[in-house]
Amino acid sequence: MTTDRKYVEELIEQEDDFDRWYVEVIQKAELADESPVRGTRVIRPYGFALWENMQAELDRRIKATGVQNAYFPLFIPKSFLEREAEHIKGFAPEVAWVTRGGDKELEEWLAVRPTSESIICPMFARWVQSYRDLPILINQWCSVVRWEERPRAFLRTLEFLWQEGHTVHATLEEAEERARLMLEVYRDFVESELAIPVIPGQKTESEKFAGALRTYTIEAMMGGKHWALQSATSHNLGDHFGKVFDITFLDREGKRRYVFNTSWGLSHRTIGAMVMVHGDDRGLKLPPRVAPIQVVIVPIWRKDEERRQVEETVDRVRAMLRRAVRVHADLRDDKTPGWKFNDWDLKGVPIRLEIGPRDVASDQVTLVRRDVLGQRQAVPIANLVGAVQSELESIQVSLFRAARAMLERYTEDVRDYEVLKERVATNAGFNRAFWCGDPACEARVKAETKATVRCIPFEQPAELEPCLVCGAPGKYQVIWARAY
Amino acid sequence: MTTDRKYVEELIEQEDDFDRWYVEVIQKAELADESPVRGTRVIRPYGFALWENMQAELDRRIKATGVQNAYFPLFIPKSFLEREAEHIKGFAPEVAWVTRGGDKELEEWLAVRPTSESIICPMFARWVQSYRDLPILINQWCSVVRWEERPRAFLRTLEFLWQEGHTVHATLEEAEERARLMLEVYRDFVESELAIPVIPGQKTESEKFAGALRTYTIEAMMGGKHWALQSATSHNLGDHFGKVFDITFLDREGKRRYVFNTSWGLSHRTIGAMVMVHGDDRGLKLPPRVAPIQVVIVPIWRKDEERRQVEETVDRVRAMLRRAVRVHADLRDDKTPGWKFNDWDLKGVPIRLEIGPRDVASDQVTLVRRDVLGQRQAVPIANLVGAVQSELESIQVSLFRAARAMLERYTEDVRDYEVLKERVATNAGFNRAFWCGDPACEARVKAETKATVRCIPFEQPAELEPCLVCGAPGKYQVIWARAY
Numbered sequence: 001m002t003t004d005r006k007y008v009e010e011l012i013e014q015e016d017d018f019d020r021w022y023v024e025v026i027q028k029a030e031l032a033d034e035s036p037v038r039g040t041r042v043i044r045p046y047g048f049a050l051w052e053n054m055q056a057e058l059d060r061r062i063k064a065t066g067v068q069n070a071y072f073p074l075f076i077p078k079s080f081l082e083r084e085a086e087h088i089k090g091f092a093p094e095v096a097w098v099t100r101g102g103d104k105e106l107e108e109w110l111a112v113r114p115t116s117e118s119i120i121c122p123m124f125a126r127w128v129q130s131y132r133d134l135p136i137l138i139n140q141w142c143s144v145v146r147w148e149e150r151p152r153a154f155l156r157t158l159e160f161l162w163q164e165g166h167t168v169h170a171t172l173e174e175a176e177e178r179a180r181l182m183l184e185v186y187r188d189f190v191e192s193e194l195a196i197p198v199i200p201g202q203k204t205e206s207e208k209f210a211g212a213l214r215t216y217t218i219e220a221m222m223g224g225k226h227w228a229l230q231s232a233t234s235h236n237l238g239d240h241f242g243k244v245f246d247i248t249f250l251d252r253e254g255k256r257r258y259v260f261n262t263s264w265g266l267s268h269r270t271i272g273a274m275v276m277v278h279g280d281d282r283g284l285k286l287p288p289r290v291a292p293i294q295v296v297i298v299p300i301w302r303k304d305e306e307r308r309q310v311e312e313t314v315d316r317v318r319a320m321l322r323r324a325v326r327v328h329a330d331l332r333d334d335k336t337p338g339w340k341f342n343d344w345d346l347k348g349v350p351i352r353l354e355i356g357p358r359d360v361a362s363d364q365v366t367l368v369r370r371d372v373l374g375q376r377q378a379v380p381i382a383n384l385v386g387a388v389q390s391e392l393e394s395i396q397v398s399l400f401r402a403a404r405a406m407l408e409r410y411t412e413d414v415r416d417y418e419v420l421k422e423r424v425a426t427n428a429g430f431n432r433a434f435w436c437g438d439p440a441c442e443a444r445v446k447a448e449t450k451a452t453v454r455c456i457p458f459e460q461p462a463e464l465e466p467c468l469v470c471g472a473p474g475k476y477q478v479i480w481a482r483a484y
Numbered sequence: 485m486t487t488d489r490k491y492v493e494e495l496i497e498q499e500d501d502f503d504r505w506y507v508e509v510i511q512k513a514e515l516a517d518e519s520p521v522r523g524t525r526v527i528r529p530y531g532f533a534l535w536e537n538m539q540a541e542l543d544r545r546i547k548a549t550g551v552q553n554a555y556f557p558l559f560i561p562k563s564f565l566e567r568e569a570e571h572i573k574g575f576a577p578e579v580a581w582v583t584r585g586g587d588k589e590l591e592e593w594l595a596v597r598p599t600s601e602s603i604i605c606p607m608f609a610r611w612v613q614s615y616r617d618l619p620i621l622i623n624q625w626c627s628v629v630r631w632e633e634r635p636r637a638f639l640r641t642l643e644f645l646w647q648e649g650h651t652v653h654a655t656l657e658e659a660e661e662r663a664r665l666m667l668e669v670y671r672d673f674v675e676s677e678l679a680i681p682v683i684p685g686q687k688t689e690s691e692k693f694a695g696a697l698r699t700y701t702i703e704a705m706m707g708g709k710h711w712a713l714q715s716a717t718s719h720n721l722g723d724h725f726g727k728v729f730d731i732t733f734l735d736r737e738g739k740r741r742y743v744f745n746t747s748w749g750l751s752h753r754t755i756g757a758m759v760m761v762h763g764d765d766r767g768l769k770l771p772p773r774v775a776p777i778q779v780v781i782v783p784i785w786r787k788d789e790e791r792r793q794v795e796e797t798v799d800r801v802r803a804m805l806r807r808a809v810r811v812h813a814d815l816r817d818d819k820t821p822g823w824k825f826n827d828w829d830l831k832g833v834p835i836r837l838e839i840g841p842r843d844v845a846s847d848q849v850t851l852v853r854r855d856v857l858g859q860r861q862a863v864p865i866a867n868l869v870g871a872v873q874s875e876l877e878s879i880q881v882s883l884f885r886a887a888r889a890m891l892e893r894y895t896e897d898v899r900d901y902e903v904l905k906e907r908v909a910t911n912a913g914f915n916r917a918f919w920c921g922d923p924a925c926e927a928r929v930k931a932e933t934k935a936t937v938r939c940i941p942f943e944q945p946a947e948l949e950p951c952l953v954c955g956a957p958g959k960y961q962v963i964w965a966r967a968y
Binding site: 033035036037040041042043044045047048049051052068069070071072073074075076077080092093094095096097098099100101102103109110112119122123126127132138142143145147158159161334 | 517519520521524525526527528529531532533535536552553554555556557558559560561564576577578579580581582583584585586587593594596603606607610616622626627629631642643645818
């Protein structure tokens with residue numbers, strides 16, 4: 001039998017090697033596993049249950065804005081992908097090509113979708129005739145493929161799961177409103193459900209989506225190296241795609257016009273974000289709102305006569321809680337309670353309930369929060385449902401607060417380029433600095449430090465200071481950081 | 485403005501050309517659309533909402549048997565697909581091959597999954613060590629690709645949506661039990677939710693899944709030509725995959741053994757089944773349990789002062805119903821009520837509520853069932869929620885009864901091969917007949933009539949009669965029919 005200590009010792013400490021910790025915790029917590037297909041990962045049931053909870057909540061929020069789900073083909077003919085020049089330039093190096101079907105060479109290669117603008121736009125062109133057909137608001141849950149030589153579970157894999165929204169509108173203003181609305185949906189979802197504070201803003205020209213007029217983003221700070229993770233993006237595509245795919249409509253005056261598009265996506269890399277933002281040396285800490293198991297019950301007994309009593313109470317407690325929360329009772333009889341504590345800590349279950357003979361005698365349980373080490377409270381079974389619900393809410397809030405404290409602590413106003421270099425080199429976090437808007441300054445910082453402009457935050461200071469790099473008048477305050 | 489008649493006349497009648505009717509009704513009801521990718525279809529929001537309702541209910545039923553969802557890579561290395569000899573023989577002619585990633589030729593081709601046994605089995609081999617790890621019960625919702633030159637929306641497309649379940653067990657008996665259990669889940673789902681009666685049974689050796697020990701199936705009879713549609717299958721894979729993928733475990737006695745697998749799937753072809761089983765010359769008839777819109781409200785008014793009153797009542801009725809059913813109010817002001825009636829009939833919405841000035845005056849609505857032509861009832865608004873719920877249940881039952889009546893009417897006991905030939909040639913339905921079990925007789929019938937053994941029903945008569953083809957002693961009663 002595995003000893004209690006051994007199990008925890010197996011996970012490397014964050015400080016020793018954060019990247020290695022990330023790989024290990026995902027593997028050991030059974031979120032995902034290696035796969036025999038280069039560049040890909042298998043999402044195991046525990047990881048997929050997490051994704052399903054995220055999907056259900058995000059899907060509800062997306063539909064509440066009037067969007068409908070649909071499904072478009074996985075394959076995109078090469079000529080379609082090539083129609084928008086910027087778009088193909090951006091995606092061509094990453095495309096997986098189907099060149100054979102059954103026994104035949106294909107006349108035209110098919111791309112496995114890296115993103116679906118170029119297959120959805122031709123359909124919009126069929127469906128849009130008059131202003132009465134607008135807007136069309138579509139979302140698709142699927143996987144996409146981008147050739148990737150250096151995979152990292154959830155963050156960067158050859159194939160990844162996401163949702164991609166695609167809309168068409170009569171005016172640029174309406175498209176802009178939709179692009180901003182969806183970014184706000186993402187911000188609220190990531191902050192409220194995943195307990196991750198983000199900085200919403202706009203991407204620079206060099207960082208925007210291939211083919212977009214403007215790209216909006218939410219950027220989060222990860223634990224460990226305090227690098228940035230782009231957590232979702234929303235694009236105002238202007239009329240670029242309307243023109244190349246000839247999507248037109250007759251307006252109220254009977255005049256033919258091009259439509260304006262948006263697209264927006266959030267992927268399973270946000271699972272990686274939760275791992276890196278909330279995790280610690282004991283393993284994952286999952287936000288209660290999306291955790292596959294919110295409460296785990298561990299029975300504790302030594303003698304057989306204790307076992308019967310304890311397991312009866314476990315059954316009763318589980319039945320009580322089941323209506324209110326996602327609860328699991330760990331009845332394995334080949335593991336010690338201590339081994340189980342470590343296992344569920346590693347898997348990030350927010351609340352553990354221990355039930356032993358003394359608890360049974362006092363009609364209580366011992367409640368332990370994953371986020372507060374060493375704190376144990378006795379809760380009378382009569383009050384348990386309410387107590388568990390309020391502790392779950394409290395954990396959700398405290399995870400968000402801890403993440404916000406980290407974001408604040410590792411974000412600094414930088415007014416000296418040398419300081420920026422030093423901070424980036426030592427993984428010291430986010431750097432708020434002024435920028436003149438010249439791509440040359442942006443390119444120089446990237447080349448010299450590997451940091452990029454994560455975004456131009458929507459929230460700008462009243463007074464602008466000179467560009468950090470060239471000293472010319474500043475146009476924006478931006479966030480410089482290294483990113484996954 | 486479109487006239488009311490024109491709209492209905494646009495749909496061809498079933499009797500004139502059932503296959504053409506099928507294509508048209510799917511297009512006009514906006515379930516799916518043509519796509520620029522050969523062999524594929526786009527699933528439009530109305531069709532996808534139907535699939536989502538089906539998914540939610542089937543997913544609930546699958547999980548209730550202890551199965552967990554997960555996600556495996558879309559791509560399968562060629563060498564993996566080739567490991568089980570029967571399996572590759574069955575699927576090779578239908579595989580789409582990725583031969584290039586980004587700018588490079590791949591060293592090993594990747595199949596776009598036609599089914600996932602050969603990518604999931606290597607993972608089972610990693611996850612299974614001891615009898616304590618068994619069974620593992622996994623399900624995946626995804627799309628699969630099988631090269632298809634003669635596509636038909638939902639029934640046969642190059643890419644299709646489905647769920648595929650995969651399990652590993654310690655014994656053949658347990659695998660058999662699981663394969664039969666999942667077929668029963670499918671039978672109950674298709675009969676209860678989709679209102680389609682099916683015949684559960686076993687496939688013959690020549691019709692079973694490539695690599696399976698035994699394949700079970702549910703077969704339904706379609707309208708129009710009364711052909712069969714295989715609506716879901718469940719396979720006991722024996723230890724074929726355990727052996728080639730080397731999935732072994734230590735049993736309680738410490739002896740190493742091979743596992744036994746099952747796999748089972750239901751695809752979006754069941755949407756096609758609903759179209760063909762329930763549809764009529766006016767369009768779709770969707771079973772209430774899965775219909776995206778269960779109740780549509782159509783306001784009727786001529787003068788503006790009527791409009792205000794009527795639309796107020798529409799709002800009130802919609803708000804009342806919303807908590808209980810999926811309701812939509814059709815407030816378009818560029819369509820006549822008659823046009824809307826036809827449109828929603830075409831889309832198969834089970835109940836229409838008409839609200840005009842006289843209804844408003846009497847505090848009632850006029851309820852019209854999609855499945856009973858020409859029948860209209862006045863329902864007091866005070867009783868509406870209960871009345872609508874009970875009518876929806878009644879429609880669900882009556883659709884199933886009508887489908888069962890069709891199945892019974894077009895199924896006959898056939899004891900003369902010439903009669904079978906005649907019946908198959910005239911699309912006269914299902915043919916119950918005895919078979920000696922010799923593949924030669926089976927092959928002969930298929931070659932001479934194009935009919936296949938749809939299944940050996942679980943329910944067998946007490947007395948067996950001679951083989952329809954050769955006159956040798958009959959081994960089974962089987963169903964012969966042409967199939968989609």
